[in-house]
Amino acid sequence: MNFPSLDHIEKTDITQFQQDLLNWYKEEKRDLPWRYDQDPYKVWVSEIMLQQTRVDTVIPYFERFIEQFPTIEALAEAEEEKVLKAWEGLGYYSRVRNLQAAVKEVHEQYGGKVPDTKEAISSLKGIGPYTSGAILSIAYGVPEPAVDGNVMRVLSRIFSIWDDIAKASTRKVFEEAVRRIISKEDPSSFNQALMELGALICTPTSPACLLCPVRDHCHAFHEGTADELPIKTKKKNMRHVHLAAAVLQTEGGEVLIQKRPESGLLANLWEFPNTELSGHGHPKVELELFLEREYGIESTLDKEPFAKIQHVFSHLTWDIDVYKGTMASSVPARERSRLVSSEEVEQYAFSVSHQKIWKQAKKNGWNHS
DNA sequence: TAAACGTGGTG
DNA sequence: TCACCAAGTTT
Numbered sequence: 001m002n003f004p005s006l007d008h009i010e011k012t013d014i015t016q017f018q019q020d021l022l023n024w025y026k027e028e029k030r031d032l033p034w035r036y037d038q039d040p041y042k043v044w045v046s047e048i049m050l051q052q053t054r055v056d057t058v059i060p061y062f063e064r065f066i067e068q069f070p071t072i073e074a075l076a077e078a079e080e081e082k083v084l085k086a087w088e089g090l091g092y093y094s095r096v097r098n099l100q101a102a103v104k105e106v107h108e109q110y111g112g113k114v115p116d117t118k119e120a121i122s123s124l125k126g127i128g129p130y131t132s133g134a135i136l137s138i139a140y141g142v143p144e145p146a147v148d149g150n151v152m153r154v155l156s157r158i159f160s161i162w163d164d165i166a167k168a169s170t171r172k173v174f175e176e177a178v179r180r181i182i183s184k185e186d187p188s189s190f191n192q193a194l195m196e197l198g199a200l201i202c203t204p205t206s207p208a209c210l211l212c213p214v215r216d217h218c219h220a221f222h223e224g225t226a227d228e229l230p231i232k233t234k235k236k237n238m239r240h241v242h243l244a245a246a247v248l249q250t251e252g253g254e255v256l257i258q259k260r261p262e263s264g265l266l267a268n269l270w271e272f273p274n275t276e277l278s279g280h281g282h283p284k285v286e287l288e289l290f291l292e293r294e295y296g297i298e299s300t301l302d303k304e305p306f307a308k309i310q311h312v313f314s315h316l317t318w319d320i321d322v323y324k325g326t327m328a329s330s331v332p333a334r335e336r337s338r339l340v341s342s343e344e345v346e347q348y349a350f351s352v353s354h355q356k357i358w359k360q361a362k363k364n365g366w367n368h369s
Numbered sequence: 370t371a372a373a374c375g376t377g378g379t380g
Numbered sequence: 381t382c383a384c385c386a387a388g389t390t391t
Contacts, residue, residue: 046387047387047388048388049387050386050387050388051386051387051388051389052385052386052387052388052389053386053387054385054386054387055386055387057386058387092388092389094389094390095388095389098389098390125389125390126388126389126390127389128388128389128390129388129389130387130388130389131387131388131389134387146387148386148387148388149385149386149387149388150386150387151387192387195387198387199386199387204384204385204386205385235383236383236384
């Protein structure tokens with residue numbers, strides 16, 4: 001390891017740092033619904049939801065989720081459809097499929113008790129190095145590091161660590177740093193305080209150093225380099241995909257929907273029939289060929305799309321031409337598809353991109369034949 | 370190691 | 381407006 005200020009840190013400095021941080025946390029910590037108790041299940045659910053997701057976004061999802069699935073057993077026995085619906089709009093949907101799979105394993109293999117060892121908990125689906133440390137420390141008081149983006153930002157400044165936090169290998173550097181300074185008396189509060197500080201004071205841009213409870217311990221504050229840390233490279237090469245989608249209705253007003261594949265993007269979520277465009281033929285023609293091939297539908301699509309929707313993911317952009325059409329009310333031949341009434345549509349879990357399609361359909365394309 | 374994997378907020 | 385961000389994990 002190579003962070004001079006940390007190598008030479010004194011035991012008394014560590015004690016003072018812990019005290020300043022924990023006193024601040026005790027006074028300033030937010031009143032969040034997953035902090036009402038230390039139920040390992042609730043800690044677990046909150047940590048999964050909070051992965052790459054803001055606190056304000058998570059709160060209402062967490063409250064609904066716990067109300068609907070209050071215990072390990074409740075979630076283990078729930079239908080995946082219900083679980084996905086509860087996650088609808090939160091994103092990174094593999095999180096919740098992994099969570100339910102892991103909860104089932106805990107229910108069956110561990111008698112419904114969340115394991116309390118690093119090895120056992122890390123073997124569960126969806127629980128990586130951060131989440132295992134978070135659950136162990138917060139739910140069980142085990143002094144394990146829980147290094148997320150906040151912790152790397154805060155500690156990069158405090159110890160003047162210039163490693164690139166975008167690199168996977170850098171996390172270990174910060175885990176080692178945490179091991180040296182974590183409070184053995186209250187690892188739960190210590191880990192949460194580090195993250196809370198990152199969220200409220202030691203923010204990515206314009207950190208509020210003058211309000212910081214540990215600025216006296218902060219190398220970057222003394223050097224005036226807080227605005228330059230942490231080092232984070234990484235660019236995303238945005239990929240564009242052009243799609244055509246169909247909102248097909250029967251004379252009875254039912255709509256054709258289909259379920260996405262079990263893996264990959266938006267796995268197992270529902271959507272309107274659609275196809276990726278090659279860019280060669282007309283979108284309408286390519287969509288008609290798809291509908292005939294997959295469903296045997298002689299579709300009667302409108303000449304022009306009633307909506308053009310753009311949806312931006314973290315790593316790609318969809319541009320969707322949406323067509324309205326009619327179809328016979330016979331049962332769809334394709335697997336993983338259904339004909340549902342317009343009221344029933346909203347009982348299924350859709351990605352936000354396809355919620356946009358449905359919203360436009362109701363506004364523009366519906367009730368005209 | 371790097372890319373896949375969502376979404377809504379923000380300067 | 382738009383690139384970047386937010387309590388990461390999997391492959």
